[in-house]
Amino acid sequence: MKRIAISAALALSSVAFAAGGTLVYGSGGQPVSLESGNITDGNSIIVQRQIYDTLVDFADGSTKPIPGLATRWTSNKDATEWTFTLRKNVKFTDGTPFNADAVIFNVNRWWDPKFEFGYRDSGKTYEIWGQLMGGYKGEASGFLKSVTKVNDYSVKFTLTSPVTVFPDLIGSGYFGIASPTAIKAQGEKYGTPASKPVGTGPFVFDSWKTGDRIVVKANPNYWDAKAQVDEVVFRFITDRNQRLNELRAGTIDFTSDLDPQAAKNMKNDAKVDAVLKPSFNVGFISLNVRNEYLKNVKVRQAISMAFDKKAIVEEFWGDIGTSNASFLPPVMAWANSKKVPADYKYDPAAAKKLLAEAGYPNGFSLDFWYMPVSRPYFPSPKDIAEAVAAELSGIGIKVNLKTKDWAQYLADRNTAPGFDIYMIGWTGDYGDPDNFYSAYYGPSASDDSGYNPKELADLLEQGKAAKGQAAKAKVYSKIHEITYNAYVRIPVVHSQPLGGKAKYVKGWVPSPLGSEAFNKITIDGKK
Amino acid sequence: MTAFILRRLFRTLTVLIGVTIVVFGFVRLIPGDPAVVMLGERANPQVAAAFRERLGLNKPIFFNFAAPADTQFVRYVQQLSKGDLGQGIKSQIPVADELRSRFPATVELAIGALLFALLVGMPAGIIAALNRNKPLDNIAMTISLVGVSMPIFWLGLLLVYFFAVQLPWLPPSGRLDPTINFDSITGMNVLDSILKGRLDGLGSALKHLILPSIALGTIPMAIIARITRSSMLEVLSQDYVRTATAKGLNQRSVILKHALRNALLPVVTVIGLQIGLLLGGAILTESIFSWPGIGSWLYQGIFERDYPVIQGGVIFGALVFSVVNLLIDISYAFLDPRIHYS
Numbered sequence: 001m002k003r004i005a006i007s008a009a010l011a012l013s014s015v016a017f018a019a020g021g022t023l024v025y026g027s028g029g030q031p032v033s034l035e036s037g038n039i040t041d042g043n044s045i046i047v048q049r050q051i052y053d054t055l056v057d058f059a060d061g062s063t064k065p066i067p068g069l070a071t072r073w074t075s076n077k078d079a080t081e082w083t084f085t086l087r088k089n090v091k092f093t094d095g096t097p098f099n100a101d102a103v104i105f106n107v108n109r110w111w112d113p114k115f116e117f118g119y120r121d122s123g124k125t126y127e128i129w130g131q132l133m134g135g136y137k138g139e140a141s142g143f144l145k146s147v148t149k150v151n152d153y154s155v156k157f158t159l160t161s162p163v164t165v166f167p168d169l170i171g172s173g174y175f176g177i178a179s180p181t182a183i184k185a186q187g188e189k190y191g192t193p194a195s196k197p198v199g200t201g202p203f204v205f206d207s208w209k210t211g212d213r214i215v216v217k218a219n220p221n222y223w224d225a226k227a228q229v230d231e232v233v234f235r236f237i238t239d240r241n242q243r244l245n246e247l248r249a250g251t252i253d254f255t256s257d258l259d260p261q262a263a264k265n266m267k268n269d270a271k272v273d274a275v276l277k278p279s280f281n282v283g284f285i286s287l288n289v290r291n292e293y294l295k296n297v298k299v300r301q302a303i304s305m306a307f308d309k310k311a312i313v314e315e316f317w318g319d320i321g322t323s324n325a326s327f328l329p330p331v332m333a334w335a336n337s338k339k340v341p342a343d344y345k346y347d348p349a350a351a352k353k354l355l356a357e358a359g360y361p362n363g364f365s366l367d368f369w370y371m372p373v374s375r376p377y378f379p380s381p382k383d384i385a386e387a388v389a390a391e392l393s394g395i396g397i398k399v400n401l402k403t404k405d406w407a408q409y410l411a412d413r414n415t416a417p418g419f420d421i422y423m424i425g426w427t428g429d430y431g432d433p434d435n436f437y438s439a440y441y442g443p444s445a446s447d448d449s450g451y452n453p454k455e456l457a458d459l460l461e462q463g464k465a466a467k468g469q470a471a472k473a474k475v476y477s478k479i480h481e482i483t484y485n486a487y488v489r490i491p492v493v494h495s496q497p498l499g500g501k502a503k504y505v506k507g508w509v510p511s512p513l514g515s516e517a518f519n520k521i522t523i524d525g526k527k
Numbered sequence: 528m529t530a531f532i533l534r535r536l537f538r539t540l541t542v543l544i545g546v547t548i549v550v551f552g553f554v555r556l557i558p559g560d561p562a563v564v565m566l567g568e569r570a571n572p573q574v575a576a577a578f579r580e581r582l583g584l585n586k587p588i589f590f591n592f593a594a595p596a597d598t599q600f601v602r603y604v605q606q607l608s609k610g611d612l613g614q615g616i617k618s619q620i621p622v623a624d625e626l627r628s629r630f631p632a633t634v635e636l637a638i639g640a641l642l643f644a645l646l647v648g649m650p651a652g653i654i655a656a657l658n659r660n661k662p663l664d665n666i667a668m669t670i671s672l673v674g675v676s677m678p679i680f681w682l683g684l685l686l687v688y689f690f691a692v693q694l695p696w697l698p699p700s701g702r703l704d705p706t707i708n709f710d711s712i713t714g715m716n717v718l719d720s721i722l723k724g725r726l727d728g729l730g731s732a733l734k735h736l737i738l739p740s741i742a743l744g745t746i747p748m749a750i751i752a753r754i755t756r757s758s759m760l761e762v763l764s765q766d767y768v769r770t771a772t773a774k775g776l777n778q779r780s781v782i783l784k785h786a787l788r789n790a791l792l793p794v795v796t797v798i799g800l801q802i803g804l805l806l807g808g809a810i811l812t813e814s815i816f817s818w819p820g821i822g823s824w825l826y827q828g829i830f831e832r833d834y835p836v837i838q839g840g841v842i843f844g845a846l847v848f849s850v851v852n853l854l855i856d857i858s859y860a861f862l863d864p865r866i867h868y869s
Contacts, residue, residue: 212632251705406564
């Protein structure tokens with residue numbers, strides 16, 4: 001009897017700790033490539049994060065840097081020299097040791113157009129490196145001057161100008177560290193479905209069926225928390241309604257980028273949960289100061305007061321959007337100014353008065369452009385545009401709603417004279433205010449509004465060099481005040497991308513940065 | 528016969544050259560360029576220009592009087608002459624590799640759709656013809672009219688909603704259960720699972736094939752039903768059928784032996800055209816059902832302005848279409864002894 005009880009207890013305990021099984025993720029599409037540093041799309045990053053580690057990792061669900069393949073990092077006083085201490089006893093899954101040579105090999109591929117193992121002749125561009133690091137080796141705009149080996153477990157990056165946020169940049173999900181052996185062996189094919197990408201990550205690449213699925217298996221020798229499941233299958237399901245169908249039919253375990261309206265469907269379904277990812281974007285309305293009416297700041301201020309942002313966000317996003325007066329998502333609220341109100345005032349009567357003061361008591365008419373595609377920050381642009389237009393007509397501004405093909409829209413907004421008023425947004429790459437502001441102000445900004453004072457460019461330069469959150473907050477709160485009072489870009493929403501999971505999926509903590517490792521996810525109770 | 532085939536091959540080649548020139552020009556007429564689509568919100572003018580330059584998209588398209596050989600088209604033709612279709616701008620994967628790996632999925636779906644179209648369409652057409660102007664005829668023709676007019680994506684979504692979400696009998700999309708994995712031989716899962724003796728794989732592959740086959744096969748089904756009916760009616764009114772009936776042969780053998788064979792000729796033509804269309808990749812159906820064939824790949828390519836992908840896909844589609852038509856014309860000779868290819 002006793003023996004039975006013991007064996008029963010043993011059996012029970014083994015059930016309780018039994019990990020394993022197949023975890024199925026409904027991906028929004030096929031990755032562009034599994035070659036690190038050579039992609040910008042979310043579908044690639046999420047798979048790459050499972051195969052590769054980065055030098056710097058980020059705390060669960062936040063943008064706070066924590067040790068990854070580097071155990072610590074230090075810089076000189078003005079943040080132009082960064083030294084990373086590397087983790088010892090880590091091997092790539094093909095047995096190649098991870099060390100300073102491996103790191104430098106990877107960096108050279110992304111940074112140096114002449115590096116033999118970058119295979120740029122075959123059309124590889126490592127686009128994201130140029131965007132985040134200013135440019136490539138030999139270009140004046142790039143801020144990396146050199147990367148050198150201090151010893152086997154220490155690497156030094158020397159920069160041409162202070163960049164206090166360098167660890168966040170080199171640690172971003174784009175820059176997974178790949179095995180030099182595998183790259184040399186596979187050459188220009190590396191990263192395509194016909195190749196075998198190799199990293200140090202929690203999972204090992206197994207197979208890629210073009211257009212259909214990617215399978216990765218648990219890495220038994222992972223240096224950090226080992227995966228709780230045997231394998232992860234990424235299924236490519238481009239249609240977001242189909243992703244919801246698959247989730248509800250039980251053919252996938254979890255998924256991302258669902259239509260905000262799907263939250264209601266999931267609420268009524270006992271088998272699934274809605275999952276809100278932390279917001280890391282901004283959707284805004286941009287006013288072009290080259291327009292004869294919009295060049296008057298009173299007119300722009302009137303427009304900012306004319307529509308009820310709160311009601312619009314409530315209507316189109318429900319719980320998954322917030323509205324405030326900042327260009328930055330709520331995770332970076334520390335960089336906002338205390339002097340700026342929490343949100344723009346909604347006061348149509350005052351707006352009408354301002355228009356009269358500006359000399360337009362009877363209003364005027366304008367083109368208002370909305371994007372033809374759904375973006376994470378504007379899921380249904382046309383409806384939102386119509387809601388804003390209706391309110392603007394209330395203060396006498398007649399709005400002609402217009403749209404055009406997405407590619408053309410993106411090109412034309414930057415071609416002088418640009419659009420009068422248009423909708424656009426931004427999704428961040430790393431947790432620094434500069435990543436948001438520099439996209440629309442300063443030297444590398446979009447030229448879509450005719451507003452880009454030198455004062456802002458100088459402040460952005462200071463922001464890059466400021467060390468520590470307090471020092472940064474000082475600079476960015478000034479930027480916040482200037483941009484708020486300019487009424488050129490009116491932030492409408494910071495939306496939380498909507499994911500969904502089966503009830504039995506536990507331990508999934510979505511990152512604001514768009515990719516997280518799946519090694520802590522369990523699926524106990526999956527049939 | 529040989530002369531005929533050679534003539535047809537030459538014509539096919541001319542068609543393909545024409546298609547190449549037209550598609551090359553047309554994709555570049557679509558507003559918006561690949562650099563901007565790929566960079567999205569990040570596409571500020573400097574970045575986009577640098578990207579275009581790296582891809583050679585800043586070169587003249589057809590004509591460059593300063594350096595005639597230095598145009599996008601000449602470079603593309605030089606590649607083509609080496610049998611190289613280029614590589615996707617976004618994926619950097621050779622277009623030929625993509626076509627090779629995706630074509631089996633498209634073939635499998637085309638066969639499924641065709642089977643559905645034939646098994647439902649032909650009997651419906653025959654039954655309608657034999658019951659001319661009776662209720663059965665009206666029912667069959669009404670169904671086929673609805674079938675022709677129903678937009679594929681709408682039908683696809685309805686099928687998924689009822690048979691995958693409300694009654695979870697069939698999977699909503701994909702080709703195989705996520706937990707089933709075997710190496711492919713032909714790339715057609717139904718065939719591969721039989722060859723590998725994987726019964727679980729066969730069941731799963733067939734289950735995944737049902738809904739997309741119905742969605743894709745509905746229009747051909749309706750067309751085949753109508754053609755079968757009208758062709759059958761025409762044959763049934765011919766003298767030799769009346770004679771056969773008068774001779775006292777039973778109705779069934781008259782229909783099957785005499786009428787059907789002759790009625791099939793126009794049906795074969797229609798089937799041929801449909802095969803060509805189906806093998807070109809069913810863009811909407813494949814996209815709705817996440818079916819990893821040529822259609823869904825082309826759809827993505829068009830959306831992303833991926834010039835080499837669109838060019839490769841369209842040229843390939845034209846090639847398949849021409850070859851299938853040629854085969855159909857040759858098969859005519861065997862079906863109808865009255866046709867001569869002199």
